Structure formats: C-alpha cells, structure tokens
Amino acid sequence: MDFGFSEEDDAFRAEARSWLAAHADASCDKRTWERTLGAAGWIGLGWPEAGYGNRTATLTQQVAWAEEYARSGAPGRSGHIGENLLAPTLVAHGSDEQKQRFLPPIAAGAELWCQGYSEPGAGSDLAGIRTAAVRDGHRYRISGQKIWTSLAHEADWCFVLARTEPDSRRHHGLSFLLVPMDQPGRIEVRPIRQLTGTSDFNEVFFDGAHARVEHVVGGEGQGWRVAMSLLGFERGVSTLAQQIGFAEELGRVVRGAVESGAVADPVVRSLLVRQWAELRTMRWNALRTLGGSGDPGSPSVAKLLWAGWHQRLGELAVRVRGAAASVGPADWSPTAPYELDADQQLFLFSRADTIYGGSDQVQRTIIAERVLGLPREPKGAV
Template identity: 55%
Template sequence: MSTDDDAFRDQVRSWLAEHLAGEWAPLKGAGGSGSGEDAYEERRAWNRHLAEHGWTCLGWPEENGGRGLSLIQQAIFHEEYARADGPELVNHLGEQLLGPTLIEFGTDEQKERFLPGIRTVDELWCQGYSEPDAGSDLAAVSTRAVLEDGEWVVEGQKVWTSWAHESDWIFIIVRTEPGSSRHHGLSFLLVPLDQDGVEIRPIEQITGGSEFNEVFFSGARTPAGMVVGEPGDGWRVGMALLEFERGVSVLGQQVGFERELNDLIDLARSNGALDDPVLRDRLAAQSAEFEVMRVNAVRSLTEATPGADNVAKLVWAGWHRRLGELAMEVAGAGSLTLRQAQGAGGSSYRPDRWQNLFLFSRADTLYGGSDEIQRNILAERVLDLPKEARV
C-alpha cells in the first residue's frame, strides 16, 4: 500500500472513533448474524449520517455521485469499519448491488432517478431472485411480466427476499418471453413495492426474527422504462449484479468473522473451555482456517481466477457454520437455555449472541447459492467435468 493509502486508513479510523460515540455509541455491533432487525431505524439513521459525510458509494464514479476510490481504499474502509464494530448497514443491496449495476447497464434516466436516493439512503431496495421452485437455480424462475399500455404487468412470487418489508423498491428477474426456458427470455425489472398488486409476508426464522419475506405479485405494475438493459437480457444483467455482490465488502466480512472468533476464544478462556484439549485443538484449527480464508478472499479480489468467487463462498460459509457449532460447545450447557427478555408485549425468550450465530449460520451454506450449486459450477464450468443430470 502507498503512503496515501496509509493516510486514508488513519482518516477512516479517526472519523469512526469520533463519530461512533455519543448518541451513536449504543449502535456498536448492532445487527449482524441473526440480529438484523435490532435497532433497524437507528441503524438507518446512522447509514444516512455516513452518507452526509461522504462515506457511502465509495467505489462509484464521481460523475455518478460516488467518491471514485481505489479498490484498496474501499477495502480499507470496510476493514476499519468492521474493526470499529460499526453497526450493520441497511443499504447494502442498493449501494453495493443495484447501484453498480445501474451504472454499468442503466439508462441515463434510470441513473438520474435512482442513484441519488441510494447514495443518501432515502430509498431502500430488496432483491427478488429466488422463487419457491427456483432457489439457487436462478434460470428456473417462472415469475412473468408482459408489456401492456406502456407498463410491465408482473405476476408471480419471490421468496427469501431480505428486507422487502422495509424496502421501497425491488429489482427482480422475470420471464418476459412466453415459451422461453432457462436463462433465455428473462428481463431485469425495477418495481415499486407500495402498490395494490404487491403483497409482502414476513417469514419467521429460527432465530425469532423476520428478515426474510415472501413477495407476491398480482398485476403489479412498473413503467416500460424500468427494464435494465434490453428486454430478454436479464440473465446477463442479473449475473453481473451477483459479481458485484462478492466485492470489497467481503474483506469487512472477514474482519467481522475474526472478531467473532477472537471473542469466542476469550469466552473459552474465561469459562475454562480452553482447558479442554479437544476444544483447544478445534479453536486452533478454526484460527488456522481463518488465515487461509483471509488469503483466499484477497486473492479473489486481486486475481482473475476462474471460480475464485465460488471457492470463496464455499470456504467462508462452511467456516462460519462450523464456528457456530463450536460456539455452542464452548458455551456448554448454558447454550441450551434461551434468555428471557422484557418488552412492550411482555416477556419473551430470545437467543443470545452465540445462539444467534449458531442458528443463523445454519443458512450460510444455502443462501447466496448453496454449496451444491457452487460445486456444480466449479465442476462444470471451471473443471469442464460432465454435467450433472437434470430432470
């Protein structure tokens, strides 16, 4: 790294130390695995505070309202943000996924309409990819849209839609060419959620929260100009968006994982679990695996290696899931007991931090492309092995 990068790291660290204090101090560590609903509105206010001070859309070009920072400087910000225990941000889907996609594929009108609201966190977005019969197999989507009187009319269902109940808009992949199959005939649409043709049903998770949703479209409408790219080009646009998903923020994720690991080691030291040679050996193995994972994450960002993103997903998902399992063993018998919490609706029972980690991390190997799908992609597209039989 250059001296300019070192100076930028000092700037980020100083700003976070100054601003993650006072009224914002209680938000440290808020959100995260299985706790995404905690202090949601407060975290949105903090996200807007970041925007007001120029700490959103760091990698966007300056002409699109961003700061045009280098890949290294973006990584520095995410690393320092995680080290400062910054709260989970609420604008990831808009800022990190849709924004770059619009910059690359959107019309001037779409950029002018949507990029400012994403940058200022005034409009929130959710992602409509998965369906009941098209989870990791995105090419199997059946939600359809037809063009009528200058509007796309959408019919179908999406599921596992994170934060749909808090969002203003949704970007979806839909089938717009009747009779098409697989990745042909798909389009990438932008659809407003506040309309009669949209119903959102939260899904209660095993952690007790409801970050995920079912979204039903029954004659939902969006203007003809809300297709990103050309009609029928949705597969290419949708795949490009997924590449943005595995960008520099993954390094911040790694720092968050490291903090969880170190805190778990501290717990093992304080409750005597570290004296158990088996648990001590497993914690050491988890630490060694983390270092390998960190190196692989950096490599996936700096080298154009076929399949690197898929390998990274397999590695971190399995590692994090095993960390959750290990946390239960380190916590011991207490991990089987839920804590009682008092609220406006009376008392309830909620998982603690380590129980949340264990329960939520069960999904790590499923969302964002299941382990099975990742291995199939590596086998068929990278290693050129025979394709798996499909019914």
C-alpha cells in the same frame, strides 16, 4: 500477488476511522444512518464512476473503509443492496436516464433496495423462475412470488427478475425490472420468522404490480445476462469486512472456552487453533482474488470456505458453553418470547450459511464445470 497498502491508503484509513469514531452510533435509526453516510460521501466508493453524489476510492481504500466500518460498531447497513449490487449493474447495463434517476438517491442514502430473485421453486436454480411481467402499454404488470427477500419490509424499490416472454423456458425470455415497493394492494410483504426469532427475510407477493417500460435494465429479454452480471458484484471487498466480524466472533468463542474451562480439552484447543488458521487463510485468499487472480472460480471457492468455516464456528460456540448454551435466560417464561444470546444466534443462523447465496452443491458444480472443465451434470440427476 501484489496487494499492499500505501501511505495514501493509510491516510484514507485514518480518515475513515476518525469519521466513524465521531459519527457511528449503534442505536441510530438505519435510514437516518444511511443518509448520514451519504451526506459524508461514504456511499458509492466502489462505483466505477463518480458524479452521482459519491466519491470513488481505490480498491485498497475500499478494503480499508470496509475493515474500519466492521470494527467501528456502526449500525448494520440497510443500503448495501442498492450500493453494492444494483448500482454497479446500472453503471454496466443501465441507460443514462436510469443512472441519473437511481444512482443519486442511492448515493444519498435516500432510497433503499431489495433483490427479487429467488422463488419457492427457483432458489439455487434461478433459471426456473415463474414470476411473470406482461407488457401493458407503457408499463408491465407483474404477478408472482419471491422469497428470502432481504430487507423487503424496509425497501423503497425492488429489482425483479421476471419472465416477460410467455411460454419461454429457463434463462430465455427474462427481464430485469425496477419496481417501486409502495403499491398497496399490488405488493404484499410477509416476514419470515427464523429460528433465531428475527425476521430479516420476507416473502413478497406481486399481484399486478406496475413497473415502467423505461425501467427495464439492459433491454427486454436480456434479464439473465444482467442478473448474472449483478451476481458477479456480490462477492468482493465486502468479504474482507465480513472476516472482521468473523474474527470478533472467534474471539468471543475463545473467551467463552477460557471462562468455561473447555480450553483445557486438547481437542477443543485444536479446533480453536484450526478456526484461527483457516480464517487467516481466507483473508489471504480474498486478498489474492482482489489482487487480480482472474480465476473464474474464486467467488465459489470463497463461498465454500467461509460458509463451512462459519458453520463450524457456530457448532464450536455452543460446544464450549456446554449445557448453558441450550437454555434461555433465568427469567424465561413459556408465555413470552426471549432474546437468544450471541452464541445461540451464531449457531442457529450459521446453519443456513451453506444454503443461501448459492448452496455448497451449486458452488461445487460451478467449480467443476467452469474451472475444471468436467462434464456437465445431467439434467434431472439426483
């Protein structure tokens, strides 16, 4: 591994830290914040091409930006799906017209995107999708349902994987469509209320929703190839920024253990040290991967590592708090909802870490078949 930060990277980091200190405001409206980022050129740093209103940065500079952003207390991003998933996919597979139409608004923070992949019967097994898109002249009519769609209630556009070839099966006959969300009566978004009380995910129902023929990415019937390419962009520099957040959560759990006296328990101390050591290991593994290890199983290994780690941290957070972690605020009322505290949210939300983004079972199968060369799992096996 040869991954280090140069003087130029340090100067870039200082610029990013200074700008964030001057502009970051956690209370800022997310759309306003996206436009602020875009106006300063901070959106699209990782794109392989410039010229869309973005500036590009080296890999190490992207890491510096991601880490400084995570430390700054800036608002959570609502434009990351367009910036980090769709944009690189359009650069790789989109037409010149598609790139010119969609990349500048993403770089400006003017258009937000969501991802229309998972369905009630096609989550980890994405090839089983049933949402259909029927060609009707110069457009497609889309019917079906997507689920666990992050930020669908805020998005202007959705990239949808749909079946455009009738009676096709599995990964054949799929297309990657760019669909405007502002279609009253044709698209309905229903928030999914989670255990945490929040509704970041949604069900999305398409009832004859329209997508233009020229907004098929990669060509009709090539949706699986494009969709898998997009998933390759899902884990990268953002993993290191995620670990900054993990470190802050771990620090809070350590402080909670000291305040509650749980740190006197040698088992708790051992668990805290283990969490710290594993987080350091994950960082070095992420840097090794970004440094060009070329291992096709690296994304799956990373997902297995952080999902289990974060879930154990959530369990540890409530353990060190004791009984206090299981009750609400002093002014709780059975007739009104209340806000969960940070440890309670961490525990409840992290239960899903080993499922979303590809379950642990799926990641192990990828490693077994694509890296270790083991026999494929029989279809229909339980």
